[in-house]
């Protein structure tokens with residue numbers, strides 16, 4: 599059976615409890631930003647300093663910080679064309695994104 603969407607790359611890290619990390623890999627690393635060692639991240643950055651990599655790096659970092667649910671909410675709001683606002687808020691250790699629609 600042909601896949602409708604190409605399989606998404608995921609980080610290869612597996613936590614102690616056996617659950618696999620769901621973040622996207624960082625640049626050419628098999629691991630996400632969080633699971634790629636800092637020295638390796640620095641080396642990868644120096645290898646690839648093109649603007650598209652900068653953008654991908656920033657997106658990967660934002661996805662890691664916000665989590666898939668928040669990022670999906672933001673993406674759906676941006677694609678909708680609805681009027682309103684996105685607010686990203688830090689509450690203690692948590693980062694929460696809010697979208698508020700005021701009409702279309």
Ligand SMILES: [Zn+2]
Nearest residue numbers: 609619630633
């Ligand atoms: Zn990971």
